Amino acid sequence: MTAPLMPKATAVWLVENTTLTFRQIATFCELHELEIQAIADGDVAYNIIGISPVANGQLSAEEIKRCEADASANLVANIIERNVKESNAKNKKVLSPSQRSDKPAAILWIIRNCPEITDPQICKLIGTTKPTIAAIRTGTRPDMSALRAKNPVAIGLCSEKDLDAAITIAKEKAERLANPKPKTQKKAAKKKVTAKKETVKKTAKKAATKKATAKKATAKKTTAKKAPAKKAAKKTTVKKAPAKKKAARKSK
Numbered sequence: 001m002t003a004p005l006m007p008k009a010t011a012v013w014l015v016e017n018t019t020l021t022f023r024q025i026a027t028f029c030e031l032h033e034l035e036i037q038a039i040a041d042g043d044v045a046y047n048i049i050g051i052s053p054v055a056n057g058q059l060s061a062e063e064i065k066r067c068e069a070d071a072s073a074n075l076v077a078n079i080i081e082r083n084v085k086e087s088n089a090k091n092k093k094v095l096s097p098s099q100r101s102d103k104p105a106a107i108l109w110i111i112r113n114c115p116e117i118t119d120p121q122i123c124k125l126i127g128t129t130k131p132t133i134a135a136i137r138t139g140t141r142p143d144m145s146a147l148r149a150k151n152p153v154a155i156g157l158c159s160e161k162d163l164d165a166a167i168t169i170a171k172e173k174a175e176r177l178a179n180p181k182p183k184t185q186k187k188a189a190k191k192k193v194t195a196k197k198e199t200v201k202k203t204a205k206k207a208a209t210k211k212a213t214a215k216k217a218t219a220k221k222t223t224a225k226k227a228p229a230k231k232a233a234k235k236t237t238v239k240k241a242p243a244k245k246k247a248a249r250k251s252k
Helices: 007-017 022-029 033-041 061-069 084-091 097-101 103-113 119-127 130-138 160-178 181-251
Strands: none
Touching: 007 022, 007 033, 022 033, 097 103, 103 119, 103 130, 119 130, 119 160
């Protein structure tokens, strides 16, 4: 059952303009039957202007007549009104007053039935704040005694897929925290292996650079020694040439 967007104003209109029973109005508006009786007596919501659910498209006149004829029947909202909670669960922006008031009840349900879900996950699922969650966990909320747990999926604050996904993520985190040693050891071993590989690569590079520099130095030394020898050979050839000339002159 989906509550109307303004349950008390709708209840005022139904009390004033229909012959429905207090139970039928209470079940449709998601209010207590005694509260509907108080509205009829004028003790509650006497300053609230009634809003017609027929004009808003939440109910049809035929549905009201059907329930007026059968006191055991329950009002069934129109298809558009039934899909309001589904669209609200997707958008998480526009919520009915009953949904907003049921957020603490949904938080209490998650804390009791899904204790592995963390506070940030609850904030995302229901659209609440961490202080409200902490107040419900510690029991310091003022209306804690009157708070009754409600399934957030049934209320329309979140979908079953989102709730299941949050539960699986929370369980995986809990398992990681429960068994941290094997994974940390594997990570440490991997780090050691990578460190050894890096050191081996660095030493190999250093050795290669040293060999290259040594080869260059030896090559420079050999070229420096060969150059003076060539110069000396040229000098000897230059000196021998005049001796040959002298021998030719004597023969003449």
